[in-house]
Amino acid sequence: MIAVRQLTKQYPTHLAVDDVSFEVGQRETLVLLGTSGSGKTTTLKMINRLIEPTSGTIQINGRDSRERKLHELRREIGYVIQETGLFPHYTIGENIALVPRLLEWDERRIQNRIRELLAMLRLPETYLNVYPNQLSGGQRQRVGLARALAAQPSILLMDEPLGALDPVTRSAIRREFKNLEELRQKTIVLVTHDIREAFELGDRVALMDGGRIQQIGTPKELLLQPVNDFVRNFFADQWLSLQLHVFSLQDLAPYLPNETAPPPEARLFPAQTQLADALNELSGPEAIAFKTGQHFVAVQSATIWPALGQLLQKQTV
Amino acid sequence: MQEFFKFIVEHADKLAEQTLTHIGLTFLSLCVALVIGIPLGILISFRPRLVGFTLGSVGVLQTIPSIALLGFMIPLLGIGPGPAIVALFLYALLPIVQNTYVGIREVSPALKEAARGMGLTRWQILFRLELPLALPVIFAGIRTATVINVGVATLAAYLAAGGLGEFIFGGIALNNTNMILAGTIPSALLAILFDAGLARLQNLRGLWRYRVMIVFFLLAPVLSSFYWYPAGGQPRLHAGFAHEFYGRADGYPALIRTYDLHLAARLIDQNLMYEAVHTDLVDIISGYSTDGRIKAFNLRTLADDKHAFPPYQAAFVVREASLKKYPELQPTLDLLAGQLSDSSMTELNYQVDYLHKSPEAVAREFLNQTGLLQKPYVGKRQGKLVVGAMIFTEQYILVEILRQLVENRTALAVVTKTGLGGTKICFDALNAGSIDLYPEYTGTGLLVILQPPLAVSDSLQVDTKAVYDYVSTEFRRQYQLSWQKPLGFNNTYALMMRESQAGQLGIRTNSELKRYLDQ
Numbered sequence: 001m002i003a004v005r006q007l008t009k010q011y012p013t014h015l016a017v018d019d020v021s022f023e024v025g026q027r028e029t030l031v032l033l034g035t036s037g038s039g040k041t042t043t044l045k046m047i048n049r050l051i052e053p054t055s056g057t058i059q060i061n062g063r064d065s066r067e068r069k070l071h072e073l074r075r076e077i078g079y080v081i082q083e084t085g086l087f088p089h090y091t092i093g094e095n096i097a098l099v100p101r102l103l104e105w106d107e108r109r110i111q112n113r114i115r116e117l118l119a120m121l122r123l124p125e126t127y128l129n130v131y132p133n134q135l136s137g138g139q140r141q142r143v144g145l146a147r148a149l150a151a152q153p154s155i156l157l158m159d160e161p162l163g164a165l166d167p168v169t170r171s172a173i174r175r176e177f178k179n180l181e182e183l184r185q186k187t188i189v190l191v192t193h194d195i196r197e198a199f200e201l202g203d204r205v206a207l208m209d210g211g212r213i214q215q216i217g218t219p220k221e222l223l224l225q226p227v228n229d230f231v232r233n234f235f236a237d238q239w240l241s242l243q244l245h246v247f248s249l250q251d252l253a254p255y256l257p258n259e260t261a262p263p264p265e266a267r268l269f270p271a272q273t274q275l276a277d278a279l280n281e282l283s284g285p286e287a288i289a290f291k292t293g294q295h296f297v298a299v300q301s302a303t304i305w306p307a308l309g310q311l312l313q314k315q316t317v
Numbered sequence: 318m319q320e321f322f323k324f325i326v327e328h329a330d331k332l333a334e335q336t337l338t339h340i341g342l343t344f345l346s347l348c349v350a351l352v353i354g355i356p357l358g359i360l361i362s363f364r365p366r367l368v369g370f371t372l373g374s375v376g377v378l379q380t381i382p383s384i385a386l387l388g389f390m391i392p393l394l395g396i397g398p399g400p401a402i403v404a405l406f407l408y409a410l411l412p413i414v415q416n417t418y419v420g421i422r423e424v425s426p427a428l429k430e431a432a433r434g435m436g437l438t439r440w441q442i443l444f445r446l447e448l449p450l451a452l453p454v455i456f457a458g459i460r461t462a463t464v465i466n467v468g469v470a471t472l473a474a475y476l477a478a479g480g481l482g483e484f485i486f487g488g489i490a491l492n493n494t495n496m497i498l499a500g501t502i503p504s505a506l507l508a509i510l511f512d513a514g515l516a517r518l519q520n521l522r523g524l525w526r527y528r529v530m531i532v533f534f535l536l537a538p539v540l541s542s543f544y545w546y547p548a549g550g551q552p553r554l555h556a557g558f559a560h561e562f563y564g565r566a567d568g569y570p571a572l573i574r575t576y577d578l579h580l581a582a583r584l585i586d587q588n589l590m591y592e593a594v595h596t597d598l599v600d601i602i603s604g605y606s607t608d609g610r611i612k613a614f615n616l617r618t619l620a621d622d623k624h625a626f627p628p629y630q631a632a633f634v635v636r637e638a639s640l641k642k643y644p645e646l647q648p649t650l651d652l653l654a655g656q657l658s659d660s661s662m663t664e665l666n667y668q669v670d671y672l673h674k675s676p677e678a679v680a681r682e683f684l685n686q687t688g689l690l691q692k693p694y695v696g697k698r699q700g701k702l703v704v705g706a707m708i709f710t711e712q713y714i715l716v717e718i719l720r721q722l723v724e725n726r727t728a729l730a731v732v733t734k735t736g737l738g739g740t741k742i743c744f745d746a747l748n749a750g751s752i753d754l755y756p757e758y759t760g761t762g763l764l765v766i767l768q769p770p771l772a773v774s775d776s777l778q779v780d781t782k783a784v785y786d787y788v789s790t791e792f793r794r795q796y797q798l799s800w801q802k803p804l805g806f807n808n809t810y811a812l813m814m815r816e817s818q819a820g821q822l823g824i825r826t827n828s829e830l831k832r833y834l835d836q
Contacts, residue, residue: 050434074436085431089449089527099435147435157434 001026002047002155002187007056009042009211016042018211020056029188031202033195039211040191044157047189048077060155075099078148078156078186082163085144086132092143093128099151117146120182138169142176149182156183158190162197174200195238199223199245200276207231220246224315243312244276249290249299251275255307256297263289263298279304324495332484336503339480341544342398342473343466343507346405348537350462354410355455358417359443372415379411383469387476396589397598398544401470401478408469409462416458420451452530453519459533460515467508471500475586477557477593481507483584487560490587496564553834556580557599559587567627567764568603568810575625578831591616594815601830604813607659607711607806609666617819619812620826627774628781629758629809631657631711633719633801634792639753640799643700645727652689652722654802662711662806669710676710680717690725698730705743705755706735711808715756740765748796758808762788762800781807 002024009017017039024030032040045051047058049070058065065073086095093114100110118125121142132140141162148156161177162170177183178201192198198205199219206216207230215227223239223246226232235242250271262268266289269278273290278299281288287300299307325332361367378386386407390400424447432442448455474482484500487493518529562568563584572578580601585593591610594602604611606618633650640647657665665683668674684690704719706712713735720731734752737743743755744766763774763784769791777783789800812827824830 045434048434050430071436071438074434076436079431079434081427081431081434083427085428085434087428087432087446102436102441 001059001061002189003059004043004047005057005059007043007046007058008054009039009046009051010054015211017046017053020208020211020213022206022213022216024187024189026187027185029186029190029201029203031198031205032189032191032208033193033198033202033205034208035193038208040193040208041159042211043208044159044189044191048074048079048157071102075103075151076153076155078151078153080144080148080156080158080161082160086140086147088132091129091131092123092135095132095143096147096150098147103151105151113150113152114146117149120180121146122176136169137165138173141165141173145177154187156186156188158188160192161190162194163192170197177201195235195242196245199242200274207234218246240312241276243315244279245274247275247311248272249275249278249297250292251311252299252304252307253292253297255310256299256303258292258295258297260295262291262296263287266298275308321495321498324499328484328499332499332503335479335481335483335500336507337543338478339467339470339482339504339507340540341542342401342405342470342478342480343463343511344537344540345544346402346466346470347409347459347463348541349402349406350409350413351459351534351537353406354413355417357410358414358455359421359448361414362418362421362447368418372411372418375411375414378407383408383472384475387472390476391589395596396476396478396585396593397596398473398476398478401473401476404476405466405469405473409466412458412461412465413455416454416461417451420454420458421447423454424450449527452527456515456519456530460512460519463511463515464508467504467511471504474584475589477583477585477589477598479583483560486586487564487584490560491564493564554580554600554830555598556582556601556603557585557590557593558582558603559590560584561587562603562810565764567760571625571627572812572827575623576827576831578827578834580834594813597815600814600818602813604811605808606811607662607666607808609663609668609670609710611663611813612667613671615816616813617816617825619814619819619824619830621809621811622826622828625827626810627760627763627777628784628807629760630781630785630803630807631662631715631756631758631805632785632803633715633754634747634757634762635754635799635801636747636750637793637797637799638750639702643702643727643729646702646723646729649723649726650719650801652726653718653804655805656687656689657805659806662804662808665714666710669714676713676717677721679714680721683718684721684725689722693725694728696728699728700730701732702729702754703732703734703752705737705746705752706733707739707743707755708736712756715804719754719756747798756804757800759784759788759800759803760809762792767791767795 004023005021007017007020008015020039020043022030032043034040042051046053047065049065060068060073060077087098090098096114096117097110100113114128115125118127123139123142123146127135127139132143135143144161162173165173174197190201202219204217205219205222207214207222209230215222215231219242222231223235223242226235248271249269252275266287269281269288269290271290271292278288282299282301282304287298289296289298357371361371383404386404387401390404394400394403428446429442432446437445470480471482471485473480474486481500481504484496488495488497488500518526518533521529558569563582569582583599585599590602591604591608591614593599594616595614604616604618610616611618635646635650665679668679669676702723704716706716716733716735720733723729723731734746737746737755740757740761743752743757746752747755763769763777767788777787785800785803792798792800812830814824819825822833824833
């Protein structure tokens with residue numbers, strides 16, 4: 001749980017963060033979205049006190065962060081940054097073990113935890129003794145995440161975690177991270193300037209500009225109920241594709257035929273599956289289906305597009 | 318080439334000792350520079366405000382010419398290993414401080430922030446991130462400092478701190494190329510060796526780099542201890558010899574031949590040698606028997622009871638042509654015969670060197686005391702006598718005495734040409750007629766100018782009169798130069814000790830010294 005109240009950071013030359021307040025609930029992912037200079041990274045760094053606020057308070061799990069010893073506070077908060085910040089002179093194993101060793105875990109527990117994380121992030125154990133520069137960007141990013149998760153923090157701060165990757169690797173890793181059970185258990189604040197990343201990963205998104213939060217809410221709220229022109233214009237370019245991220249299969253139900261029995265040879269998906277993911281699945285030949293109430297709905301690449309058209313048309317009106 | 322190897326073989330012991338001392342000096346000062354420089358570099362990386370001042374001052378030290386820096390050490394700290402190490406340390410400081418600072422500063426700020434973000438304390442960031450990543454850069458600095466120090470350490474010999482510079486300075490003093498090379502080649506090899514070794518270290522990758530670098534930090538103090546290694550069994554008395562004395566056949570080798578007296582000697586500049594015995598840095602030196610500092614520092618001259626050192630009677634050497642041209646010159650020169658004893662010459666030197674009187678005033682006082690001056694000649698000067706002198710105090714005084722006496726008693730105008738480099742230069746000038754006379758010593762005339770076959774010089778060695786007769790006959794026959802009657806004193810080599818120590822140990826002669834050392 002993170003509660004930020006009236007957070008302000010005044011630099012000699014400019015006001016970086018201006019009266020920002022928000023809460024991030026247990027197991028929630030909040031994305032701070034904005035262009036560079038919007039104050040999102042400054043806000044993030046004030047949470048683990050890499051930057052000290054000019055005024056305002058931050059509570060971490062119910063305690064004021066200023067009451068905590070700096071390094072103890074930080075060891076309880078996982079921190080992932082762009083370019084990963086892996087120590088180049090430490091092996092992958094030593095990098096992952098960094099925070100557990102600071103916390104003086106016993107060595108067997110550390111080794112078990114490292115192996116668990118490697119398995120989880122699908123990194124071969126042979127990587128344990130290699131150095132970061134021997135890995136690809138995507139692999140380094142996974143190691144960076146493993147290091148942040150190593151000491152099992154309940155809170156994770158991520159600063160443009162995928163910023164250094166090419167678009168293809170980026171969406172692959174993003175999907176991978178999204179599906180990690182362990183990440184779903186964390187309270188996460190993630191900073192990005194990538195709108196799709198925000199919509200894919202964020203339970204809620206805080207859109208920032210000029211040091212202020214312009215609007216905070218679910219991606220759907222931001223997209224469909226913008227509070228001002230800034231928010232509306234911010235999403236205008238990608239408005240269509242973003243809807244694939246805010247709508248789920250459930251939303252398509254009215255526009256597709258219902259059946260009482262599950263369609264044969266179709267894979268069953270949860271009704272909350274985002275349309276973007278569903279479309280991804282439909283790139284192959286087989287059909288998928290989901291259950292709504294008592295009924296089953298089959299979706300095929302031939303039928304999804306007309307239904308989508310109808311849904312979107314309704315939104316624009 | 319063959320002679321060079323012969324020299325190396327003959328002086329292998331001394332060379333090994335000097336090499337060890339050299340390595341010791343280099344690493345001792347390097348260790349001090351590491352112990353002070355690395356923390357200083359770290360400090361300024363913590364406090365950027367101090368960077369300009371610190372690197373500025375350390376940089377200025379680096380710009381002082383090394384020989385000047387060592388020169389400054391003498392009035393500040395005296396001579397010996399201490400001041401030499403301080404000077405070397407000051408030289409090594411810049412590359413180490415600068416590279417430590419640059420190495421730490423060049424660690425990516427993003428990495429440092431990531432480390433802070435993960436909860437590393439300031440010190441943990443320093444030791445786990447900054448220093449390991451800065452290590453290759455710091456090592457480049459250490460490599461530079463080491464190579465600089467191997468070179469500058471040759472100058473330590475100037476401060477009587479030993480090392481390979483002893484042979485280089487000695488070789489220069491004696492104009493002995495083999496001796497210069499015997500110091501130069503090993504020190505160049507050392508520099509290449511350390512440079513290549515540290516370069517390989519620097520190029521190691523991964524874990525090995527850190528392991529080997531840690532080993533280096535442990536090894537450096539061990540290499541430093543080489544400085545004391547040659548001292549080995551701690552001789553009862555330490556000797557400090559002038560380069561010339563060490564190298565010349567009539568110096569230390571004569572001492573070995575005659576007394577079988579072996580001393581663990583350090584080679585010292587002959588002007589600093591007296592200072593060295595005075596300040597207890599050494600116990601025995603190879604002095605000159607009429608030096609003013611014998612009196613100033615209360616030194617005891619050990620009697621050469623077995624006559625190891627040839628006589629060096631002082632006398633004026635004059636062109637026969639000049640004697641003919643100015644007949645009044647001969648009787649005037651004769652007046653000075655036997656006028657100066659060892660102790661009175663020492664006294665005169667002392668007055669000039671230590672009481673800082675001018676040679677002119679000292680000479681006048683001496684002439685007044687001896688009553689050699691008459692009512693001065695006041696007429697017009699006719700004829701010109703050119704008098705040469707080598708570049709040390711005693712010669713200045715002697716030519717001044719001569720000038721005043723000649724001008725007092727004759728119509729000759731005397732022109733002095735002082736500061737001539739040495740015997741060879743004076744002799745050549747005399748032979749060529751650029752000067753008419755200069756003060757010379759019989760032993761030098763024999764060994765430097767005449768260089769008779771060994772059998773001849775051996776037969777003469779001990780006999781003062783025989784040497785004088787031989788040089789005076791040969792100079793007249795070969796060069797038409799006339800040796801005047803001896804002035805009286807004998808400025809020869811002599812071992813000297815502090816009066817207090819010599820008195821305590823009851824040593825008055827070289828034989829007694831030998832006996833004491835053999836006990």
